[in-house]
Amino acid sequence: MAWGTQRNWRWCSKCQGLWFGGSAGSKCPAGGAHTKVGSGNYSLVHNATGVPGQANWRYCNKCKGLWFGGNATNGKCPAGGGHSKVGSGNYTLAHQSGAGQANWRWCNKCQGLWFAGNAGSKCPASGTHSQVGSGNYRLIHVTSTVRIHTKVLTNPSIPIETLLHNTREVYATGQIDVEWASNEVLSGLPNLNDLDVGTCVMGVTTAEQNQLYALRNNVGTNEVAVYFVRSTVPPFNGCAAHPPGRPSAAVVQSASQWTFAHELGHVLGLFHFNNNDRLMTGLGTFNITNPPPDLVASEVATMAASALTINV
């Protein structure tokens, strides 16, 4: 169920297109290879289900660009002929709303994605790219990442895909990528499904938390495991207290759409602040106004300083 997160997508200042910088042999319609000079590090999700946005965006193994594969045409590839989707994942782009850099557009001439915020685009079909008929796509660009593993004892009322998507949206405002590295169903643990979290104070854990958070299949060092349980004892929406060296949090079945991101914030070192515009509100994330909730600069700095966020 976990989806793929892929960085190293780059803006080309020569043609304004988006291309994958992790492969050699790119082909730019402005001539030669694409350039990543001046570009941020864009992160895309692929093979995702249940997330807002438009799927069927594809990587072309000929020119290394991103193009829309949902139309009857393969468009125009700068390497010749139409684009190819051979070997590509199925990428989903935020469409019309969401976090990230807006003004990315679909070109109806070549089917490629390009940035319309600058002058001087170059379309392989001829002349400049066109944004006629295009939505306003938003791309996340990041400087660090945190890897998340989900472990399910009870499925949350809000789909995990939505919780991860929301977390990506919020963290993207701090240029922090959120990777959903794995998902595992933990069956046969009815005694831990209503998890005793005691006082839920950071650094203080119960025997049940220690037992559950020791179940870390696939979880590497400095990666976070989030456990979905039916309830906690006493009743909380979630709890981020965890034993040393096992960064973890619990999220209950009826938690809000922002609880996951909120508890992850605690794991990364954040504290409450009584403001319902902010992710770390101490007044309850069901009351968040003006979503997505905000991270302030000091919170981003705290998260960036955490050993759990890795520079990319």
Add this chain to the structure above:
Amino acid sequence: MALTFEQVRATLEPEEPDYQKAAKLGPDALPHLENLIVGEHPLLASKAAYLAGMIGTDRAAPALDRAVRSSDVRVRIAVAAAAQHLPTETASDLLVALIDDADVGVQKVALRSVPNAPSATLRARLEGLSAGKADTLARNMSREILGLPAAGDKPTATRKSARKPAKKAKPGKAKSRGKG
């Protein structure tokens, strides 16, 4: 000024409510907690049930009774957890209805909340649970509370108890639980 429903609700809305602080709202919060317990939001209902137990007093009885009879298992778990904050007699009365709940989570939490000196009725229920064919977790927990060997142990086997050193327990004889 009278305590309002909104004020009570606001204390329970945080991701991690401060129950110690919320309990200072006192008995005037109990009618509002009762309304939250029967409300549509399962998280607020379970938080309200727990807070009602923390506030305690005789005036909490209607709210706690509603929580015990809730169809939502999370609310019954919350009131089972709250029982540990209640006087022995009140806690025993609540737990009689919860220790053999159909849900293993409710059973677990209720059994953990059994007071040191359970009422005779609750003790009888524990004995029934320990001897019956109930879920293994509940059976073992009730046997541990009563100071009996874990199911499957040889009668003379030494075992560890979470609450009292097993070596002090004698097979077939109920372990003393504090003053009881």
